[in-house]
Amino acid sequence: MARNVAIIGSGNWGTCIAKICAKNALVSASLFNKEVRMWVFEETVDGQPLSGIINSRHENVKYLPGIALPDTLVATPDLPSLGEWADIFVFVLPHQFLLPACRTLRQQRAKFRSGAYAVSLIKGIHVEPAGGGGGGGGGGGGGLVLLSDLIRQQLEVDCAVLMGANLAPEVAQETFCEATVGSRDPSRARELKALFETNYFRIGTTSDEVGVELCGALKNVVATGAGFCDGLGYGDNTKAAIIRLGLMEMMKFMRTFYASKGVQDRTFFESCGIADLVTTCYGGRNRRLAEAFVKTGKPISQLEDELLNGQKLQGPQTAAEVYTGLQAADRLAEFPLMAAVHLICERRLAPEKFIDTLRNHPEHA
Numbered sequence: 001m002a003r004n005v006a007i008i009g010s011g012n013w014g015t016c017i018a019k020i021c022a023k024n025a026l027v028s029a030s031l032f033n034k035e036v037r038m039w040v041f042e043e044t045v046d047g048q049p050l051s052g053i054i055n056s057r058h059e060n061v062k063y064l065p066g067i068a069l070p071d072t073l074v075a076t077p078d079l080p081s082l083g084e085w086a087d088i089f090v091f092v093l094p095h096q097f098l099l100p101a102c103r104t105l106r107q108q109r110a111k112f113r114s115g116a117y118a119v120s121l122i123k124g125i126h127v128e129p130a131g132g133g134g135g136g137g138g139g140g141g142g143g144l145v146l147l148s149d150l151i152r153q154q155l156e157v158d159c160a161v162l163m164g165a166n167l168a169p170e171v172a173q174e175t176f177c178e179a180t181v182g183s184r185d186p187s188r189a190r191e192l193k194a195l196f197e198t199n200y201f202r203i204g205t206t207s208d209e210v211g212v213e214l215c216g217a218l219k220n221v222v223a224t225g226a227g228f229c230d231g232l233g234y235g236d237n238t239k240a241a242i243i244r245l246g247l248m249e250m251m252k253f254m255r256t257f258y259a260s261k262g263v264q265d266r267t268f269f270e271s272c273g274i275a276d277l278v279t280t281c282y283g284g285r286n287r288r289l290a291e292a293f294v295k296t297g298k299p300i301s302q303l304e305d306e307l308l309n310g311q312k313l314q315g316p317q318t319a320a321e322v323y324t325g326l327q328a329a330d331r332l333a334e335f336p337l338m339a340a341v342h343l344i345c346e347r348r349l350a351p352e353k354f355i356d357t358l359r360n361h362p363e364h365a
């Protein structure tokens, strides 16, 4: 039977991927219901509810302006209604908003459709508050919980992941790129490939769910460091060093805390790995705002408000989460680049000291 697809999120990437899913659903009627629904965290734009604007103009004028959306993509502010409707939940919202969304959907758990599952496109990590109670439970180093695990535990459904070198404005313009689906279930990987793949958005698949997800989360920390490098006026050689040292720390982080979860080195060579790291260190929002942070001295939250029109950064918060996990595991000294990114965001370390951190990196010992 054709599957109902619900997009949980409607930001820059959320709307872009919703467009792809809705277009694919139109041509794969045997696989997917042609109506795709998208949850909108409701807000007022020019005096009107954003969900209403999307449904009447078929454009997300705030988060993906200028991109035509299929009229079979239906925006709704009613998140609970998607609980009983969806066969596939596509989670794609800034990671700080995931837990509240899951808690809302969880209230509909008894009404979920048989065989419903999730796929997460969210880049970040959850930190279990001291003493638990965050809803995640379990996880890697120092209270860190994968977002896919948070979804699994909150909703009691399985969760695949999709990550890649995918700056949303470029994907929305349909310029060629790649992405990686991680799923241990081969038939699910095939179904997700059919849902997401287009002739300009090619999907690779792997069973290494954890490796794919962590590549997507950790590269935002490194990209924030790349932005500091740009703000300080360093050139491409320095940025290449940040990318290399950042990649070494990403690999070490996964091997240290997630070795038992089947992380494979070859995942770093999929789109979710080095490719995403490079694109984000050159073209991403995290890089851009980190550069502005150094040049203007304004707080990151203020720059987010001033420059992103409601879009959200994931890098500084992920840096804080990684720092918390490393501190709890007493492994901070082994990850100086990621630790320094957090301390600079917090103004506990001067940006100029970042280069000293690289100069004295344990990779050079």
Ligand SMILES: NC(=O)c1ccc[n+]([C@@H]2O[C@H](COP(=O)([O-])OP(=O)(O)OC[C@H]3O[C@@H](n4cnc5c(N)ncnc54)[C@H](O)[C@@H]3O)[C@@H](O)[C@H]2O)c1
Pocket (backbone or CB within 6 Å): 009, 010, 011, 012, 013, 014, 015, 040, 041, 042, 063, 092, 093, 094, 095, 097, 121, 122, 123, 124, 166, 167, 168, 169, 310, 311, 312, 313, 314
């Ligand atoms: N934008 C990209 O280029 C891109 C590409 C790949 C992956 N991602 C990842 O996808 C995820 C979502 O990113 P995005 O670009 O779609 O989002 P975004 O950065 O555009 O964030 C804005 C979204 O957050 C929503 N929001 C604001 N306050 C909220 C609240 N309290 N509760 C729930 N939602 C709220 C807004 O309604 C809007 O839909 C992130 O983890 C990001 O790293 C983004």
Ligand SMILES: O=P(O)(O)OC[C@H](O)CO
Pocket (backbone or CB within 6 Å): 123, 164, 165, 166, 167, 168, 220, 223, 276, 279, 280, 283, 284, 285, 286, 287, 313, 314
């Ligand atoms: O714009 P950023 O820095 O949030 O990065 C967007 C995507 O993750 C790139 O793949």
